Amino acid sequence: MLFRLLVRPLLARPLLARPLLAGLTALWLLLGPALPAWAEFSLPPLPYAATALEPAIDATTMTIHHDRHHGAYVANLNGQIAANPALADLSLDALQGKISAFPLAVRNNGGGHWNHSQFWAVLAPEGQGGTPSSELLAAINKNFGSLEAMQSQFNQAAAARFGSGWAWLIRKADGSLAITSTANQDNPLMDLPGIERGVPLLGLDVWEHAYYLKYQNRRPDYIKAWWSLVNWNEVNGRLANAAVPL
Numbered sequence: 001m002l003f004r005l006l007v008r009p010l011l012a013r014p015l016l017a018r019p020l021l022a023g024l025t026a027l028w029l030l031l032g033p034a035l036p037a038w039a040e041f042s043l044p045p046l047p048y049a050a051t052a053l054e055p056a057i058d059a060t061t062m063t064i065h066h067d068r069h070h071g072a073y074v075a076n077l078n079g080q081i082a083a084n085p086a087l088a089d090l091s092l093d094a095l096q097g098k099i100s101a102f103p104l105a106v107r108n109n110g111g112g113h114w115n116h117s118q119f120w121a122v123l124a125p126e127g128q129g130g131t132p133s134s135e136l137l138a139a140i141n142k143n144f145g146s147l148e149a150m151q152s153q154f155n156q157a158a159a160a161r162f163g164s165g166w167a168w169l170i171r172k173a174d175g176s177l178a179i180t181s182t183a184n185q186d187n188p189l190m191d192l193p194g195i196e197r198g199v200p201l202l203g204l205d206v207w208e209h210a211y212y213l214k215y216q217n218r219r220p221d222y223i224k225a226w227w228s229l230v231n232w233n234e235v236n237g238r239l240a241n242a243a244v245p246l
């Protein structure tokens with residue numbers, strides 16, 4: 001429709017189109033650098049259908065969680081760019097390690113964007129997430145004794161997180177693996193006091209918005225069902241790429 005109404009008539013009248021395009025270009029060159037980078041951060045699409053994680057996570061929860069909650073973190077983060085121009089020069093990853101230099105709104109929304117982006121990626125439809133690699137299993141066995149022991153410690157951290165937050169399996173700078181938990185939208189990449197830092201290999205959202213429609217107050221049931229969705233192929237890749245020190 002837009003093409004038919006605006007672009008085609010212009011193409012048919014090059015004498016009109018040329019000065020119009022030149023004018024728009026000049027305007028952009030004049031004003032562009034002064035404009036905030038509204039579109040610096042964007043909401044990644046879900047890598048599967050909203051129904052794909054059922055029955056463990058229902059489609060309504062997935063849609064609201066992704067489109068509205070994650071979408072709001074992205075929009076609010078972009079809304080902070082004008083007041084914090086340094087944001088426009090940072091990737092989402094790089095921002096996490098410099099978060100202490102920014103106000104709380106950037107911490108909450110920048111963390112929310114990073115955390116949820118990893119969350120969709122470490123999940124897969126049941127039966128399609130592969131299995132832990134031999135490297136990951138060796139690291140888990142070395143640090144926790146067994147896969148089951150790691151999962152038990154992870155479940156405890158997720159269940160014990162008071163209020164809203166996340167549980168994490170991380171690879172620390174010394175190469176060891178650890179289970180940790182963060183409040184609100186903080187994460188282990190953040191340069192904040194009280195954060196056990198490391199590269200997140202697997203992160204679980206235990207905010208009520210992640211499970212309340214289906215599980216209400218039964219967070220442990222959500223955590224148990226969530227394990228059936230873990231995308232081990234993604235976790236294996238994260239371990240391989242986490243060799244870079246923080």
Ligand SMILES: [Fe+2]
Pocket residue numbers: 065069116205207209210
């Ligand atoms: Fe969430």
